[in-house]
Amino acid sequence: MAFITDDKNPRPEGMIGHLTGYLDTRIDLIRLETQEKVKGIFVATVHGVALAMLGFLFVIFGSIYLGFALNQALESPSAGFGIVAGLYLVLAILFAVGIDKKVFQGVADKLLNNTIYKSDKRR
Numbered sequence: 001m002a003f004i005t006d007d008k009n010p011r012p013e014g015m016i017g018h019l020t021g022y023l024d025t026r027i028d029l030i031r032l033e034t035q036e037k038v039k040g041i042f043v044a045t046v047h048g049v050a051l052a053m054l055g056f057l058f059v060i061f062g063s064i065y066l067g068f069a070l071n072q073a074l075e076s077p078s079a080g081f082g083i084v085a086g087l088y089l090v091l092a093i094l095f096a097v098g099i100d101k102k103v104f105q106g107v108a109d110k111l112l113n114n115t116i117y118k119s120d121k122r123r
Contacts, residue, residue, distance in 0.1 A: 063088075 063084050070080025 067081040067084045070083050071077060072080075074080060
């Protein structure tokens with residue numbers, strides 16, 4: 001449907017063209033924002049995994065060192081490792097029985113409070 005109009009009134013074909021161009025641009029913008037968010041999540045995940053592995057290695061080698069140091073201090077070939085193992089057993093029991101999940105829920109609430117609205121750039 002083509003209308004012949006003067007310069008004061010826009011043509012419907014031009015308006016439809018502008019509207020489809022706007023929608024295409026908007027879709028491209030949404031794709032780019034999604035790509036940036038996925039990239040950020042990937043980087044954060046890789047960083048978190050690397051930190052977790054380094055922390056795990058620190059705990060392992062620190063525990064071995066502490067076991068050897070206690071062995072030397074107690075002049076026993078295995079008492080130090082028994083003490084370190086007992087310490088981990090006590091920590092495991094505390095986490096399994098004594099510590100309530102509400103503590104962890106409170107930490108998660110503080111860390112993740114309104115993260116969707118903080119990252120929204122349309123404000």
